Amino acid sequence: MNRDLLRRVAFAVAAPVLALAFSLAVSSFVLSLSGDSAIDAYRLMWEFGTTLESIVVMLNRATPLYIAGIAVAIGFKMNLFNIGVEGQYRIAALIAAWAGAELALPGVINIAFVIIVAMAVGAAWAGGIALLKVTRGVHEVVSSIMLNYISYALISYLLLNYLQLDDESQRIHTRRLDADSRFPTLNSVVELFTRDIRSGFDLNGMLAVAVVVGVLFYVLVFRTRFGYDLRASGANPWAARTSGVDPKRMVIATMLLSGGVAGLIGMPEILGSVHWFSDDLVTNLGFTGIGIALLGRNHPVGIAAAALLFGFLDRSSQILDLEGIPPQIVVIMQGVIIISVVVAYEVVARVRRAYEARETARVDPEAVAPARAGAVT
């Protein structure tokens, strides 16, 4: 029993650990090619990345990545590939920031309003993908890619022509959110346990929202009837259909949910730090979110670990510049992690199937033939 659990855990963490080791090896190799010491680089990154201020920055970076990972994972759970998260969060951030600043409801109501608008826009944009899939049979990856580029152009069009604030500043942005509809920072919570955070570093309050999203994701997917249907449709669409799950309804519901969560990705920036939408909004969170979801195996805890890892790498790499090492090495590291982790999952799954087939053979020799066949397909 206990050994069984141990083995399950070993199989679960084997792939990420392998991938991390492999990517460290690759980046060490790349660093040594350019004559830098990999050990020194990693030591520097660790020392710099573990200061209190760095941890704050890491958490701020991890927050939108985590939400992005969850948004992608919802689709993945039923084998739906929402590659359109990128476009969904950007357009949601624009509309929500504009609506929140222009309407300017009092206080907390406005924060709720901005969040609801963002989720609604994200869901609507993803809903288009779902509709094209169920009514016209257009593959969601294809329509997502097209809709991503349509959304970039649309954002630029709307911002330049209708939504930008006419003021003297050079930057193109929407009106700033009122002071009372900005999300509070979590600095005081952290300072309860540690020393004071240096000024200029604020822990984004949306971290709390991200945690709530993670918990809700877990409850919805693993503890409700809907989540069961979702996972069943992903694992075996024919079986799910036979047992009465309407696949079209599931596609629409899943995409709406995924898009709704995607709408939240831009909120740490809009509500928490910058308070307006400009063309400097952090991009690529949607695509990185795909990697985060894969690395975290679509599980809320795994996704959190992956988001924290990426946040740590992004922050700690900044020290490398001072030592003459290009900090871009971490982008290579992240790319290698993502591609090697999916390879590693595949390898581990094969080893596991072979192992299970052997175990079955030991316990019940009659069952060998079907188990072998299962291992091959």
Added chain:
Amino acid sequence: MSTTAEPLVEPAGETRRVRWPMGPWRAVVMGAAVLFVLSLVQNMTAGSDDLTSSGTAGAALRLAVPILLAGLGGLWAERSGVVNIGLEGMMIMGTWFGAWAGFEQGPWQGALYGALGGAIGGLVHAIATVSFGVDHIVSGVAINLLAVGATRYLASEIFVDLPGGGENQSPKVVGSVGKFSVPLLSGGFDTWDPLANVERRNWFFLSDVAGLLNGMTSNVSWLTLIAFGLVAASAWFLWRTPFGLRLRSAGENPVGAETLGVNVYLVKYVAVVMSGAFAGLGGAFLVLEQATIYREGQTAGRGFLGLAAMLFGNWMPGGLALGAGLFGYADALQLRSEESVHALLLFIAMGGGAVALWLGSRRRVVPALVALGIGAAFFVWWMVSDSVDRDIVRMTPYVTTLVVLALATQRTRMPAADGLRWRRRAAV
């Protein structure tokens, strides 16, 4: 210009002939009809001379090449059954290697190394998807992220130390692969130049045809010729050679192919590496022929646009070329003249009317009314506006592809085993 050859391995139960893009004769007739309406529009509106000018045609051709090459990469990969979302990343690799070799050695070497750089990306994709059975989309997304990181790192290691280079850009690539004009048509090699002559006369229709042809046949880069040559060569190779048949059979029915002794792994590896090489060459073209330097973010989604062109063209070389040409034309017109883009609205309105007439004559009342409605909407748009916003133009290729896919899913057909994981001896 288009190929209607059927995939030889038809999936069971499918008997209907795929009629998109279209047969060669119909293409010529349709093309002439489109040009006719275009020159009508040009004569009816002021300031829209660029609709059919040689300058626009030349620019459209240049802008179409990277899209065309990326799409060709997509065609090779998907015909062998591997979806390639990583085209963008492979193209980015091509821009870096193209600029590096272009600066160090010369433009031809730049093109070659660009293709090699893309091929490296293709090889990674092949290892992940073919050998390890990783989901194709996942691997493609990872390659796009990896390519950005790798080129950034390489740029900050190598370009920073070169004159005029920096973390985000390379030094200028001097020299070019050279240009040519077609002799006897556009005055190449000191012959006479009938097309330019006719274009100057402003004859209705004739001058417009001559203008477009003149733009496409004069001052053409040798790399452009190579790119279009590669499309023709691919059409021949994939549909007329034994290896091409094996490649397509791997995309339609890998189990059947393997049963007949095809080395499916090898075929897919070749296809995906070639796919990367084409995308990389497209990236190198951006550097060598358009920007003369490598700049971060320079591909700006052209890899995805190539994918869109391939989807638009129904996984066919001719359709792909048509798609890339249309996207390039929209781009060129946008760069050259805003009035011309505005005149295009009228063109679409008239096109909608023509389609409505044609459908009406076949008694297909509802589609005819829809076409008429769309035509009327564009007519109103043309009447009430003075120009078309550049962002609206920017999104047209994607909207067009989406509309084509949504309306024509019954008429398009992707390779039957496209995107499926497949492992050796799956048939056992």
